[in-house]
Amino acid sequence: MKVLVIGPGGREHAIVRALAADPYVEEVHCAPGNAGIARDVPVHPIDAQDPEAVVALARELASELVVVGPEAPLAAGVADALIAAGIPVFGPTRAAAQLEASKAFAKEIMAEAEVPTAMARVATNTEEAAAALDAFGAPHVVKDDGLAAGKGVVVTNDRAEALAHAELCFEAGGTVVIEEFLDGPEVSLFVICDGKHAVPLSPAQDFKRIFDNDQGPNTGGMGAYSPLPWLPEGFTEQVMERVAYPTLREMEKRGTPFTGVLYCGLAITRRGIRVIEFNARFGDPETQAVLARLKTPLGSLLLAAAKGELDDAEQLHWHPQTAVDVVIAAENYPDAPVKGATIQGLDEANAIENVHVAHAGTATDAEGNITVAGGRVLAVVALGDDLAAARRAAYEGVAKISWPGAQSRSDIGLKAERGEIVVNQESN
Numbered sequence: 054m055k056v057l058v059i060g061p062g063g064r065e066h067a068i069v070r071a072l073a074a075d076p077y078v079e080e081v082h083c084a085p086g087n088a089g090i091a092r093d094v095p096v097h098p099i100d101a102q103d104p105e106a107v108v109a110l111a112r113e114l115a116s117e118l119v120v121v122g123p124e125a126p127l128a129a130g131v132a133d134a135l136i137a138a139g140i141p142v143f144g145p146t147r148a149a150a151q152l153e154a155s156k157a158f159a160k161e162i163m164a165e166a167e168v169p170t171a172m173a174r175v176a177t178n179t180e181e182a183a184a185a186l187d188a189f190g191a192p193h194v195v196k197d198d199g200l201a202a203g204k205g206v207v208v209t210n211d212r213a214e215a216l217a218h219a220e221l222c223f224e225a226g227g228t229v230v231i232e233e234f235l236d237g238p239e240v241s242l243f244v245i246c247d248g249k250h251a252v253p254l255s256p257a258q259d260f261k262r263i264f265d266n267d268q269g270p271n272t273g274g275m276g277a278y279s280p281l282p283w284l285p286e287g288f289t290e291q292v293m294e295r296v297a298y299p300t301l302r303e304m305e306k307r308g309t310p311f312t313g314v315l316y317c318g319l320a321i322t323r324r325g326i327r328v329i330e331f332n333a334r335f336g337d338p339e340t341q342a343v344l345a346r347l348k349t350p351l352g353s354l355l356l357a358a359a360k361g362e363l364d365d366a367e368q369l370h371w372h373p374q375t376a377v378d379v380v381i382a383a384e385n386y387p388d389a390p391v392k393g394a395t396i397q398g399l400d401e402a403n404a405i406e407n408v409h410v411a412h413a414g415t416a417t418d419a420e421g422n423i424t425v426a427g428g429r430v431l432a433v434v435a436l437g438d439d440l441a442a443a444r445r446a447a448y449e450g451v452a453k454i455s456w457p458g459a460q461s462r463s464d465i466g467l468k469a470e471r472g473e474i475v476v477n478q479e480s481n
């Protein structure tokens with residue numbers, strides 16, 4: 054099978070690697086990719102958000118499956134164009150991708166499908182926002198309604214800061230969703246869907262804030278690990294039953310069946326599992342950890358989903374090790390990142406046993422050096438016999454890599470390693 058992967062980031066590098074390891078996949082291409090992906094497979098410099106350009110490339114390459122990584126091409130209708138051209142695509146249509154592209158739409162679907170989530174109100178002006186903040190109380194959660202690459206959410210005890218974020222969104226012509234605060238550990242569960250049937254991947258945990266101890270602003274994600282040794286028995290089954298299947302049924306009922314990854318961002322609160330958000334794609338950087346453990350050939354799984362032929366009884370096979378990945382971000386990320394620096398130490402990091410480096414925002418300069426070209430630049434991925442060993446290997450890799458202003462968290466997976474994550478569930 055010939056597969057084309059769409060997207061530029063670390064998630065796509067992980068997908069490309071997993072597909073290349075699939076014995077049924079003979080050719081992998083990526084567009085636009087990045088400097089690291091270009092070392093592994095052919096890359097094509099197209100505008101990934103232009104549906105016609107993606108269709109033209111898939112035709113030229115005789116792709117038998119297109120896997121769309123990021124949300125922006127999905128929201129731009131890339132999957133719709135591929136479907137219209139008769140090319141199997143893993144990723145939802147524009148209408149189904151609204152589950153991620155509009156938080157208000159996601160709330161409506163959850164309400165209809167009785168999926169447990171935070172209480173929320175949509176606000177379109179300052180008065181409504183202020184009233185909603187006061188109704189829920191602190192900590193305040195204010196979300197830009199549209200796509201914001203993980204950075205449109207402010208969680209704060211400071212009412213003035215919460216209101217200021219809402220006003221910024223209004224000034225930009227948007228609306229906001231204001232929510233009750235969900236207290237409890239977070240889990241990312243990726244569910245592979247074919248419109249009707251669904252198969253869960255192994256749960257992961259992501260670290261959203263830029264600094265150690267969950268301090269500083271939200272980012273796209275600074276690291277992840279999988280599996281989660283502290284999860285209660287039956288967790289995944291419960292999410293499938295209470296979240297994934299009801300959502301799939303509701304989307305199908307509306308005539309917009311969901312094909313692709315239903316990314317369930319969950320909080321385990323005292324009162325049970327709650328959905329924090331849906332995304333319509335694999336998470337980044339969780340995918341780098343999750344796919345590092347997947348033994349089942351990825352290409353056949355995604356093709357079955359694309360064709361509506363998923364077997365929801367399928368048992369996926371996993372390496373027994375734990376995977377950890379640590380993101381190294383550019384200076385000044387998540388604000389405007391400083392680009393252009395040459396990255397040192399990539400070969401040394403890749404040479405460590407059970408460690409590899411997934412590229413995100415990287416480019417190659419005229420001399421052939423790999424340089425910083427985005428906010429999140431790399432993810433150092435490691436496998437280990439347990440979380441402690443995986444963390445040790447990942448941080449050994451991180452220590453090899455440098456450029457001026459490089460930032461990474463030192464505590465990815467640390468609380469779990471120390472057994473400090475407590476799941477407190479009174480009832481469901």
Ligand code: AMP
Binds near residue numbers: 194208239271329
């Ligand atoms: P989102 O883009 O909706 O995933 O939000 C980004 C991050 O903000 C989440 O991963 C959580 O850490 C935090 N967050 C979002 N909504 C809530 C909520 N209702 N309660 C607590 N934290 C939240």
Ligand code: GLY
Binds near residue numbers: 273339
């Ligand atoms: N890691 C969070 C996301 O992909 O949205």
